[in-house]
Amino acid sequence: MLEYKLKWNDLPVKYVNPANSSKTCPLCSGSMASYGGRITKCEECGLIMDRDVVAVLNLQMRGEGFTQRALNELIEREGLSRNESNNSLCIPT
Numbered sequence: 221m222l223e224y225k226l227k228w229n230d231l232p233v234k235y236v237n238p239a240n241s242s243k244t245c246p247l248c249s250g251s252m253a254s255y256g257g258r259i260t261k262c263e264e265c266g267l268i269m270d271r272d273v274v275a276v277l278n279l280q281m282r283g284e285g286f287t288q289r290a291l292n293e294l295i296e297r298e299g300l301s302r303n304e305s306n307n308s309l310c311i312p313t
Contacts, residue, residue: 242275
């Protein structure tokens, strides 16, 4: 159904391997472990996020050929930082 709608609107369809998309940290490529319910926590950098959001971020990056290293460079270049109290990304205003 999604492929049909994308093609109808002349948008590209790209397939990526979904393996481990919710088990890999989108920030550092570390291993995500269950942290209660649907929430997961990275064992390397401490990122805490819903497992579906983790999967979506990883699948989007795979589809665009965007690596975790490139994401970290973008975070540094744009002046983003991590809130240590809840491991969220902060955008300076």
